[in-house]
Amino acid sequence: MYPKISDQLFMSIDSGDEKAAGIEYKSRVADLVEDSMLIEIPLQEGTGTTKRLYVGDELSVYFISEGGTKNYFNTYVLGFKEDVIRMVRIRKPDADMITTVQRRSFFRVNAELELAVKTESMTRFVARTDDVGGGGLSFFCDANYAVKEGEALSCWILVPYKNGNLEHVPFKGEVVRVNKVENGRLHSMVKFTSISDMERQKLIRYCFERQMDFRNR
Incomplete structure (x- = not known):
């Protein structure tokens, strides 16, 4: 359209x-x-x-x-x-x-991006995403950075584009699920609770570029 x-x-x-x-x-x-x-x-x-x-x-x-x-x-x-x-x-x-x-209808793509996390207890750490979308993301972290379901996080994610530009996208999110995976690491799924339209657009643009890459392989 x-x-x-x-x-x-x-x-x-x-x-x-x-x-x-x-x-x-x-x-x-x-x-x-x-x-x-x-x-x-x-x-x-x-x-x-x-x-x-x-x-x-x-x-x-x-x-x-x-x-x-x-x-x-x-x-x-x-x-x-x-x-x-x-x-x-x-x-x-x-x-x-x-x-x-559409609202609440964002596709996700697999992506290993750098994610800076600050928890409610003011613990700070850097993690790697597993997937990213316009409505949320998931990431891996060590078990000693234990995050809990329902916990509020303040984050930024480093987003690279095909033209070489890099963007730091800030957002606030809520942990909706935490699973233990291999090597004792945690896999946490996060939904965005506060992100500006322009910052969300940056993530959607990245997802779209990734989707086009997958289609062209």
Whole structure:
């Protein structure tokens, strides 16, 4: 499903600057053509400041369709069009490159990512994830870092993208299940209880890239 003319788009600009990449902008679809979209100049959420884009800028975008479904895709700036207002031309993604995500319906992918954990008792440790998704994750840790079902955790996860960028994604979660596995380690499943839409989008983008890698093997 593609956005329609006048639909709002919410986006972040892929950047090596972690702070800049975390800023959310909004725009509106002005026109759709065969292989591109024309959008209004993006405005920063909260301040209304315009964002100057350049040809080649990579964008992580989502739009909301009927029923509150969020639809995510990645694209880049192709050029500009001068009309009554200046518009930005971005590449129209292939239909199968748009990830449709409904509330409580996030797919997960196997991934060994670095996870920093802080427990309710202020114990801190670094673990490796087993899988990751937009709604939660699971991780392995040594038994001496005993986490309990129902425990609240404060974490960040290091997310690498195919273009070489790295993102630190913070979230709060709740342990929903803990199992002992080989070598006495613990396997803990966590659901997100507090994560911003933009941070969740970063994880969904990573999952989508991983899914495409699996399909192409």
